[in-house]
Amino acid sequence: MEKVIEIGNLVKEYRGLRAVDGIDLYVKEGEIYSLLGPNGAGKTTTVEILEGIRRKTSGEISVLGLDPIKNKKDLSRRIGILPQDFNFMANITPIEALKFYKRCLGSKTDVIQLLKEVDLYDKRDTPFENMSGGQKQKLGLAMAMSSEPQILFLDEPTAGLDPFSRRNVWSVIQRMKETGRTVFLTTHYLDEAEKLSDRVAFIKDGKIVSEGSPDEIVRLNHRGDRVILRSESDIMSILEILGYDVSSENGTVQVVIKDSTEFFEIVDLLKEKKIELTDVTMKRESLEDVFMRLVGKVDDNEP
Amino acid sequence: MIMNLKRSLAYLRLHVTSFMRSKSGIFFVVLLPVIFMIIFGSIFGGTSTQKTTLAVQDMDQSTVSGNVLSAINSTGLFTVQMVSPAQNLTNYMVYNSVDQGIIIPSNFTQGLASGKSYISYYSNPSDPYSQSLSLVIQNILFKIGSNGTGTIYLSNIPVAQNIPKSVDYYLPGLIGFTMLNGIFSMIYIVPNYTEKKIFRQLSFTGLTKLEWLFAVVIFYLGITLLSDAVLIIVGSVFFGINFAVSGLGVSLIVLSIFIGLITFVSIGLLAGLLTRKEETASLIGNVIFFPMMFLSGVFFPISIMPGYLQTISSVLPLTYFIKILDDIMLFNNLTLALPLIIYMGIFALVIFAFAVYAAANKNES
Ligand SMILES: Nc1ncnc2c1ncn2[C@@H]1O[C@H](COP(=O)(O)OP(=O)(O)OP(=O)(O)O)[C@@H](O)[C@H]1O
Ligand SMILES: [Mg+2]
Numbered sequence: 001m002e003k004v005i006e007i008g009n010l011v012k013e014y015r016g017l018r019a020v021d022g023i024d025l026y027v028k029e030g031e032i033y034s035l036l037g038p039n040g041a042g043k044t045t046t047v048e049i050l051e052g053i054r055r056k057t058s059g060e061i062s063v064l065g066l067d068p069i070k071n072k073k074d075l076s077r078r079i080g081i082l083p084q085d086f087n088f089m090a091n092i093t094p095i096e097a098l099k100f101y102k103r104c105l106g107s108k109t110d111v112i113q114l115l116k117e118v119d120l121y122d123k124r125d126t127p128f129e130n131m132s133g134g135q136k137q138k139l140g141l142a143m144a145m146s147s148e149p150q151i152l153f154l155d156e157p158t159a160g161l162d163p164f165s166r167r168n169v170w171s172v173i174q175r176m177k178e179t180g181r182t183v184f185l186t187t188h189y190l191d192e193a194e195k196l197s198d199r200v201a202f203i204k205d206g207k208i209v210s211e212g213s214p215d216e217i218v219r220l221n222h223r224g225d226r227v228i229l230r231s232e233s234d235i236m237s238i239l240e241i242l243g244y245d246v247s248s249e250n251g252t253v254q255v256v257i258k259d260s261t262e263f264f265e266i267v268d269l270l271k272e273k274k275i276e277l278t279d280v281t282m283k284r285e286s287l288e289d290v291f292m293r294l295v296g297k298v299d300d301n302e303p
Numbered sequence: 304m305i306m307n308l309k310r311s312l313a314y315l316r317l318h319v320t321s322f323m324r325s326k327s328g329i330f331f332v333v334l335l336p337v338i339f340m341i342i343f344g345s346i347f348g349g350t351s352t353q354k355t356t357l358a359v360q361d362m363d364q365s366t367v368s369g370n371v372l373s374a375i376n377s378t379g380l381f382t383v384q385m386v387s388p389a390q391n392l393t394n395y396m397v398y399n400s401v402d403q404g405i406i407i408p409s410n411f412t413q414g415l416a417s418g419k420s421y422i423s424y425y426s427n428p429s430d431p432y433s434q435s436l437s438l439v440i441q442n443i444l445f446k447i448g449s450n451g452t453g454t455i456y457l458s459n460i461p462v463a464q465n466i467p468k469s470v471d472y473y474l475p476g477l478i479g480f481t482m483l484n485g486i487f488s489m490i491y492i493v494p495n496y497t498e499k500k501i502f503r504q505l506s507f508t509g510l511t512k513l514e515w516l517f518a519v520v521i522f523y524l525g526i527t528l529l530s531d532a533v534l535i536i537v538g539s540v541f542f543g544i545n546f547a548v549s550g551l552g553v554s555l556i557v558l559s560i561f562i563g564l565i566t567f568v569s570i571g572l573l574a575g576l577l578t579r580k581e582e583t584a585s586l587i588g589n590v591i592f593f594p595m596m597f598l599s600g601v602f603f604p605i606s607i608m609p610g611y612l613q614t615i616s617s618v619l620p621l622t623y624f625i626k627i628l629d630d631i632m633l634f635n636n637l638t639l640a641l642p643l644i645i646y647m648g649i650f651a652l653v654i655f656a657f658a659v660y661a662a663a664n665k666n667e668s
Pocket of ligand 2: 043044045084155
């Protein structure tokens with residue numbers, strides 16, 4: 001499949017601060033690609049350089065084979081943009097805003113259909129300033145979609161949405177993919193990246209620390225699954241002496257294991273020593289575990 | 304193709320919708336000028352029969368100065384009181400409570416022969432008639448001056464018959480005043496749209512700054528013509544304003560208002576680009592607005608101002624737009640207005656181009 005976005009050694013500096021520090025990535029046509037990273041990682045900077053809103057300091061970028069700044073006008077019909085802090089004229093209603101977009105872009109979108117799709121039909125005549133944060137966000141999404149773009153850039157599309165609305169937006173994004181469009185999104189949310197993306201890049205301090213499909217990332221960064229044990233006795237020191245990679249968390253003891261035979265070894269060993277276990281579970285390493293290890297922190301406001 | 308009219312019109316439509324929903328906008332655009340009209344109309348309307356005393360000191364005692372005096376007399380607006388050359392005119396005016404006076408200097412005829420001559424006009428600035436009367440005299444002098452010495456053309460000065468009621472003299476100023484709406488709204492909108500990133504959002508449709516600004520100018524043109532029409536209708540119906548301008552004159556007025564709005568919307572945009580916060584915006588708005596309002600001849604004649612204020616007045620664009628409107632509406636003198644319209648048109652295009660350039664190059668990080 002064709003590469004619709006290509007970035008080579010992209011750097012962006014703001015007066016001494018390297019917000020993007022040599023990023024390489026590509027996105028193939030029809031893919032959903034996520035940039036996942038904490039606050040200040042450089043997600044917005046990267047996506048806005050792709051949208052032609054910000055200028056790069058150095059590096060190569062191409063969007064649909066074009067330069068986003070030089071070919072801004074050409075691209076405006078072919079890409080859809082939902083910016084992070086989406087806003088619009090205070091007393092304009094969704095239906096007016098979408099009709100304005102349609103006229104400017106000369107698209108054939110069915111505005112009513114679009115409103116229904118993002119679940120905003122009931123609010124079609126409500127002035128922007130009277131809509132809730134989530135409703136505004138959905139309007140932004142509809143506006144981004146109204147040119148029927150080849151690539152959608154969504155900067156944190158579900159930030160601030162309730163769980164129901166998030167799923168609603170997810171299904172809109174998945175439908176966009178079904179119609180062959182490419183989606184480039186940024187997010188703080190692991191579940192979102194894991195559920196939607198064909199490929200994910202973890203970004204931290206302007207650098208990509210890991211990239212691939214969610215499964216691939218887990219496989220590549222696999223440190224082993226874990227046994228989670230609960231006991232009255234001090235199993236921590238016993239296992240440590242035996243050379244296991246042990247840590248304690250919320251009153252449990254977690255042991256990293258290579259495979260399931262090691263799981264049974266540990267359980268047998270503790271049984272031999274007559275140590276009573278109140279709870280034994282095994283946990284496979286998830287994308288979240290890898291993310292936490294590589295990026296180190298996630299935001300507190302996760303739903 | 305430098306701009307896409309379809310996008311510009313699409314934005315114009317949105318802007319109109321947004322404006323119609325904001326009540327304060329309608330107040331400023333339609334109600335405020337009418338309130339001014341009512342105030343001026345009530346003060347100055349319907350008092351045309353009353354004559355004003357004019358103290359005249361003729362140092363020249365020549366045929367030409369005699370012509371000036373009879374022209375002034377024939378307007379029917381003044382009771383002329385001759386003051387002997389030996390007296391001090393200002394003292395005479397103070398002692399006799401005369402608000403208006405002129406001195407024709409001894410070298411008046413001589414000066415005119417070499418192409419340049421002047422008459423000093425003394426008036427009490429608190430006298431509400433001062434502006435209109437100075438305009439009458441200015442117009443008489445213009446006619447006599449342009450006709451050269453020794454020729455008497457006074458019988459056909461149109462001003463003489465055309466001076467109906469003083470409130471007419473405020474109409475050009477009030478129309479000029481309505482053009483300032485362009486500045487005021489822009490100073491509010493631009494920082495607001497920048498801060499809330501609405502300009503950025505609009506740009507996603509491909510709408511350029513040029514297309515945006517063009518739509519805004521057209522919007523204010525419509526709004527201003529609307530409020531000027533209201534002004535003229537209210538003035539004619541309630542205060543007996545005599546708006547007798549030819550079709551060509553009206554077209555030139557509309558053209559001047561268009562040029563004026565390009566100028567003021569551009570000035571407003573530039574001022575708006577300088578401010579980040581909306582509070583500073585209203586401060587800057589006032590700094591631009593009030594000098595224009597008071598020093599451009601909207602309310603007080605420029606000729607009675609002290610020299611330094613006249614200097615300020617001479618750099619304010621509104622001064623020239625009011626001069627154009629005066630020439631067309633009061634003196635029915637289109638040939639006088641035309642060169643000024645062309646100059647102001649060129650000025651408007653330059654400042655418009657500059658504003659578009661500045662707006663397009665802002666905020667590129
Ligand atoms: N216009 C700017 N001027 C100076 N520094 C900036 C500017 N924009 C962003 N930065 C800095 O660049 C870094 C990356 O910012 P960016 O907005 O790209 O992060 P992000 O990953 O989108 O974060 P968030 O999840 O909070 O949206 C931050 O440290 C930020 O402070
Ligand atoms: Mg961001």
